[in-house]
Amino acid sequence: MPPSIVRRFYPRAYDNRLPISHPEVRVNRAKFFKAALLNFVLLLLLFLCLFCYLFGALFQEESRTHNLEILWVDYDGGIIGDAVRDAYKALQSNGFPTLVERPTSEYPSASDLREAVCNTNYWAALYTFPRSSERLGLVISGSDASQYNPSNILSYIWDEARYPTVVDGLISSNLHTLSDGARVAYIARNGTAAFSTIPANNHAAIAAFTTPWTLSSINIQPTTQGTRAVYNTIVIVLVIIQDFFFLGAINGLYASFEIYARITPTRTILVRDIISVTFTMVGSLLITCAIWAFKAHWNVSGTQFVLNWLTLWLFAHVNFLTLDVFTIWIPPQFVSMALIAWVAMNVTSIVFPFDLSSPFYRLGYALPAHAAYEVLTDIWSGGCNPHLQSALPILFAYELSGILWTGLGVYRRCHYAVITEEAAQEAVRMRVEAALKLEREHDRRLGRENIDESVREDENGESSRADENAGDFNRRTQRDKEAEEADRQQAERELEELGGEIERMETRATRMANFGPSFYLVGTERE
Structure with missing residues (x-):
């Protein structure tokens, strides 16, 4: 926007401006750029450290996935458990959760597994159902399919409310990957022998052989909403x-x-x-x-x-x-x-x-x-x-x-x-005293000027005064003017020093008080 247009709305914006070469501007300019540089460096270093701190917490998190421990208990004790172990050996790495196998004597039932997950001893618990290999073998051979349920073969317990985005991606997803690998391992272990026992046209047996189980889960607290x-x-x-x-x-x-x-x-x-x-x-x-x-x-x-x-x-x-x-x-x-x-x-x-x-x-x-x-x-x-x-x-x-x-x-x-408050009152008192002092000095100079004026009038009115007295008077008047000018300059210096002292005193008092950051809101105006 052109300055001429802006000046229509803010005509006083250019009033009382000092030239760039003014001594006060030069002094403040050096202080300004020094303070700006200091804050420039401090803020950049602070945010660099904070970014490094945050990114460091997320750095190579995938390679630490093995720190997520999953409890594994084989209640079946058959070929399905062996297939899970084979699949885990193939998947085991720093980017895969650690499967910690424990005997059934430590966790006699699935409720014990749920308690272990609930107590956050493990991120999840994977287990096989008792006699699941036997029931699966029976249905594949066509002998008995009444007790077979593909969801009651392999299951896991987890709590989605505990870091939901993490457990979704690193626990639940990887357990499904493990289950898929275990199905492949099961077929590789049992494929040739089991395939020959499948009765012709027995769709249940064929389905059980190709998809022996579906991984089921017990989610302690499903947390799927987007706001999670x-x-x-x-x-x-x-x-x-x-x-x-x-x-x-x-x-x-x-x-x-x-x-x-x-x-x-x-x-x-x-x-x-x-x-x-x-x-x-x-x-x-x-x-x-x-x-x-x-x-x-x-x-x-x-x-x-x-x-x-x-x-x-x-x-x-x-x-x-x-x-x-x-x-x-x-x-x-x-x-x-x-x-x-x-x-x-x-x-x-x-x-x-x-x-x-x-x-x-x-x-x-x-x-x-x-x-x-x-x-x-x-x-x-x-x-x-x-x-x-x-x-x-x-x-x-x-x-x-x-x-x-x-x-x-x-x-x-x-x-x-x-x-x-006392410092503010003292500053007011010092300003009043300085103003009174300047006023007295001003009155004194006015008094001297009046005396000089009356003397000059007498000099003009009395033509009989000797010429030598005029010379003494002029010299005395010149000395008085020089003294008055010196007194005036001294008073201005004292006033400037006083203003600086008052400003330092008020700044020091305000810093000591440290009332904290504040915002002036609606309703805070005082009459």
Whole structure:
């Protein structure tokens, strides 16, 4: 847009502009580019580190798939189990889950396998049904097909609510691949002998020979809705950002109404905690309502709704307190960096299970997002992620420490709010004194000018004055003017130094107070 058009709307935009060669511009220009370069480097390094941290957690995750252990129990003890072992030997690699075989004495029934998966000892449990090889052999030979069911040959138990996108792609999909390989191995082991026993025109026997079984599954908590992909990513990010913006709104209100300098610290702490608890309670309730509104056919109950709400409430309030601690005890220029680092590290701790990341990333166990997701997974799957004994203490530790440090922060802010107010009053006093001093100096110069004017009038009126007195008078007047000019320049220097001192004093007081990032909202204007 041409500048001439812009000036019609903003005619004062070019007023009081200094030339580029002005000394003040040169000094500030050097400071500006130095500060810009410093922030340029710091922000680039910060985001480089965060990207490396996030990408490192996902780096070569496929080669760590073998860290996902699947329990394997052969209740049949026949050729089908041997076929599964043959297929696993062919598929075994770093990119395939590890099949851990255990004897039937450790897990006597399928309910024991479900309990092992429910306790997260294994990511899934694969097993054969008892006498499945015998029943399959009978139907292939045409002897007895009454007890044969292709879905009751090989089955697995899993919990889709536990990292659904991961278990879909790396557990369920690979187990189907293993089942297909086992069918091929079964035919290779039993093909020639079994084929000769198939009765002619016996369609059931032929079908059983070509497709001996269909892999069945027991899914503890089916989680197929599309929104499942964002439960451990966008939901967590939005909760933290929501808390940050509300914290900024609260800080703006407290600054606008001068709460820290007017209200006692104890009452301030109480009111601030009530406001934050209420906001996070309502916010987490709305988030839970949104999750339930788009849950599709997800089989979750009203009790799980309430528990989900309470967990998100605790997580949201933990983040509100943690961000408040950042704004209190971290220098203001680094608060935004701390916020983005906090978001990135929390999301990284739950975007993938630790089994697929480097052991270094297990430090995420100490982050509230991981603890909250562990609790949520336990709630969604009906108790089949029993890590509450570690997750809840972590969340409550953040809660208690956050209450402690934010409470101390209120005392700190109240203390420095008084200092800031006193500094502002002192600055006003110093400005008034400087103005009075300049006014007195101005009056003194006016008085001298009036005296000089009266002397000149007398000089014009009295023609009898000697010429030598005129010379003395001119010299005296010149000295007075020089002295007045020196006094004026000294007063201007003192005023400039005073302005700099006032600015430094106010800046120092504001930095010590550190009221945190704030946003001025509708309704904060004061009469």
